[in-house]
Amino acid sequence: MRPTVEYIEQRFREYNSLYFNDMLPEIPVVLSRSKSFLGACTYKRRRLTGEKYDFKLRISTRMDLPEEEVQDTIIHEMIHYYIFYTGARDTSAHGRIFRSIMATINERFGRHVTISHRPTAEQREDARDKRPKPHVIALVTLRDGRTGIKVIPATQRSLTAFRRGIRRAPSVKDTQYWLTSDPFFNGWPSSSALRIHFPDLAAVREHLAEATPL
Numbered sequence: 357m358r359p360t361v362e363y364i365e366q367r368f369r370e371y372n373s374l375y376f377n378d379m380l381p382e383i384p385v386v387l388s389r390s391k392s393f394l395g396a397c398t399y400k401r402r403r404l405t406g407e408k409y410d411f412k413l414r415i416s417t418r419m420d421l422p423e424e425e426v427q428d429t430i431i432h433e434m435i436h437y438y439i440f441y442t443g444a445r446d447t448s449a450h451g452r453i454f455r456s457i458m459a460t461i462n463e464r465f466g467r468h469v470t471i472s473h474r475p476t477a478e479q480r481e482d483a484r485d486k487r488p489k490p491h492v493i494a495l496v497t498l499r500d501g502r503t504g505i506k507v508i509p510a511t512q513r514s515l516t517a518f519r520r521g522i523r524r525a526p527s528v529k530d531t532q533y534w535l536t537s538d539p540f541f542n543g544w545p546s547s548s549a550l551r552i553h554f555p556d557l558a559a560v561r562e563h564l565a566e567a568t569p570l
């Protein structure tokens with residue numbers, strides 16, 4: 357399932373009453389498209405006192421998860437929220453206090469909350485857009501020796517805009533262009549903006565092996 361804000365708010369109230377004695381004030385729920393986390397409890401911190409405030413419960417709807425896992429993710433973030441809110445000092449992000457609350461909830465209520473925020477590699481893979489889409493890949497070699505990559509939409513307009521920009525960038529030594537529909541490149545931001553990324557180049561070159569040089 358991919359939960360809605362209403363669903364998460366309902367679960368929050370339910371768990372607040374079941375597991376936290378209704379002591380947690382409600383917080384804004386924010387849906388996220390992140391594939392690097394399933395949930396997060398974020399906050400701001402007062403500069404002088406270090407007090408935490410402006411809590412938000414963020415839940416990623418990027419992955420289609422079993423309902424129980426969505427629920428356990430909400431509970432996991434609520435444990436963080438409880439610790440932040442009460443100002444308890446834990447030994448680490450998922451330290452002794454976190455683990456003890458987690459163990460109590462799991463044992464008493466048959467939940468399967470874990471200390472992980474991250475989707476498994478398999479879940480991430482499922483969430484990735486695997487449809488082949490044409491991209492132009494620019495391999496940009498800088499004068500300092502580094503080589504970066506830029507994914508550009510495969511339109512003449514975007515390519516022209518990028519080429520015009522890159523010609524004016526003094527730090528660029530050389531640029532090579534490739535045309536490919538390999539879904540490997542779907543994950544990068546695609547635009548004509550002059551912004552390059554420095555990923556694992558060996559993997560990139562592997563995926564460019566079948567690409568057409570431009």
Ligand SMILES: [Zn+2]
Pocket residue numbers: 432436449450471472473
């Ligand atoms: Zn956590």
